[in-house]
Amino acid sequence: MKMPAPNASILARKDQIVARLREVLPEGSVISELSETRAYECDALTAYRCPPLCAVLPSSTEEVSAVLKICFEEGVPVVPRGSGTSLAGGALPTADSVILGVAKMNSVLETDYANRLIRVQTGRTNLSVSGAVAEEDFFYAPDPSSQLACAIAGNIAMNSGGAHCLKYGVTTNNLMGVTMVLMDGTVIELGGAHLDAPGLDLLGVICGSEGQLGVVTEATLRILRKPEGARPVLMGFAANEVAGECVSDIIKAGVLPVAIEFMDRPCIEACEAFAHAGYPMCEALLIVEVEGSEAEIAEQLEKIIEIAKRHNPVELREARDADEAGRIWLGRKSAFGAMGQINDYMCLDGTIPVSSLPHVLRRIGEMSEEFGLKVANVFHAGDGNMHPLILFNANQEGQLELCERFGAEILKLCVEVGGCLTGEHGVGIEKRDLMHAQYRPADLEAQMAVKDVFDPHWLLNPAKVFPLDASESRRRLAIAAE
């Protein structure tokens, strides 16, 4: 993965830049010693690391604005950062960039149950947003598996999803407004307690823009009343195809589960060995969860089980109580951990049309043989968002590169069948150079035109999302203008 060479003129001015930043921030909010900036050298895509010029941790929108104004004047690139859990390298710095972390900004500004919203500073973690409204039995719906650690800032930047988005949507469907600082320090407000935009839907573009259009400091989020209850059913099938058909039939029948999770044999085996959840050994396993009152749950599960039976399941296990529900989820929730135990792995995130599931799984199996690397599949089947985990050995020369090549082939396959490169993790640096596989030059031009408007000098997180060759002329102009 290539990153542009750092701008020597910025490196040479480090002391001056750091001094100016210290002037506008409280003591201890500017980190410039190499021993300390190392904490910001990577995100959860740990194969790529580079300490930044310095890191700043402002405490308010005003401080963020002051920082950006200085960086704008100095022509210094800025990489916004939430909790650094991006799997795409979205928060990876370059040596000439300032990391702007919002971790200190984690307050709840307002909870409003009558209007079903919460306003928070974006450094707040995803889970603690739900935590803040739990006493009134409300919750914030998007629930990435990383929710204990990841921040709303990163969720907005990546338009993150979660296990329950089949019913509740992803971040963009639950985001009502933001306070955002543009690269030149201008503070803007988009949306709020009302729905829909007065003019162009700029909020819709901000969500998922990977920290390239502005730094989001505050957010208004939709909160929902918790359902009365929820319960999963586990079903095992003799073939991936059959499980795929079952998913499609459930959806067509008008039942709207909150989650449909899929695991294939390699994944089941690893999870079973790790978590001993008592999963049946079969080719494909589905966990389907529904919500409502006891009677509503029973009615929906009855329909789902009836559909499943038409596909000759090798196992059907309905949770009768919370304990059994917990056991059904246990294996799935520990899938990544289980994989981490046995191997290094790379987690992919392509989406495919649900109907292509059997074909794609078959092709991944064939490619796995060709590349000589094992793959385990675990994913959100209801919406076709796959998470193939490629297992490799990071200590073995050349394996990371081999794994990346294999990953790229899988993602291209996703695009080929009518899907996309990333369903919830974002492009970052990881899929940046694959964007040509999904978009024609005019499509990328149109997206880059949006960045031109919000960040004309291309200083915000500039080396991400767009293939370096596509964005080169713009990034060059930025350096020349300085």
Added chain:
Amino acid sequence: MTPTSENDLAEAILGARGALRLRGGGTRSIGLSEGTLLETGGITGVTLYEPGALTLVARAGTPLAEVEAALDAENQRLAFEVPDLRGLLGTQGASTLGGIVAANASGPRRIASGACRDFLLGVRFVDGAGRVVSNGGRVMKNVTGYDLVKLMAGSHGTLGVLTEVSFKVLPKPEAAATLVLHGLTESEAVAAMAAALGSPYDVTGAAHDPGARQTLLRIEGFARSVAYRLGQLRALFPGRETSEDTDPDAVAALWAGVRDVAPLQGRVGDVWRISCKPSDAPELAARLRAEALLYDWGGGLVWALLPEGTDARARLGTFAGHATRVRGTGSAPAFHPDPAPVAALAEGLRRRFDPRGVLNPGLMA
């Protein structure tokens, strides 16, 4: 001009010498009064429909009726409840998918399921320089690059002319019911709607008709579940006079009336649409001194009938939200002006996507 393919459309836009007035089905009245008419109704056809994946792709000029018929055959629907505003606006024609997306047209279910923009998975469009752009796709989860899909929804043809759109569709529910609360004041009604929407009973419509003093709450789903939730919901309002309706046709007709703003139809005056914080709605409505009102989205959407030429924004003063004039021709702009830095961004985008200023110029500025 009525091009019949994306190519022809691109050529028509490239060849434009002045303002183009874009029209889908011509059912909405917001639009330019001058300029060369460019119609999208020639670019039609459902290109892909996979009921098992809940996705439908169609060319932008496809009439809504055609899409609804296709969905109906599989017992599915567009979940955002497309308003039919012909009665309100006094227009004719037949809605097209592109027009619906360009207006982000969304009905009562917006409060629960989302707006048109939330169900829109992908777009193809021709921008003002004749460039064909595609963004998003046909899968439900997609964060690959910037979300121009949302940007195009509600852009009223000022950034590009849509040629193809893809949607997430949903199964039709087995049953539906309305709980009606009678005789509430506007503040009581908004509070009641907040209580209903803040309950675990999945309310998919919350509207108040102050003329009839009726507060309407809708529930949808499997029959037994609807019956259960209807009972639970009624129990939230002890001491209130209530009635309920479970006849499918009656429920559908009632909510079509909310969706299409029936109480304001056939009356003289300007129609304004105010998007606000739901709990602010009664106070804002009082400031409006409207001749007729309808509250939807639990109060978050207020439809108001005002004397011709009234500037609703002047009456409202500063408030959190926005007001759009959907019928009438006062001197105030139809769209709510954005604050200066946001307006500058919007203008920047229009310049980028439509450098010659030919697509519905001035409509949203």
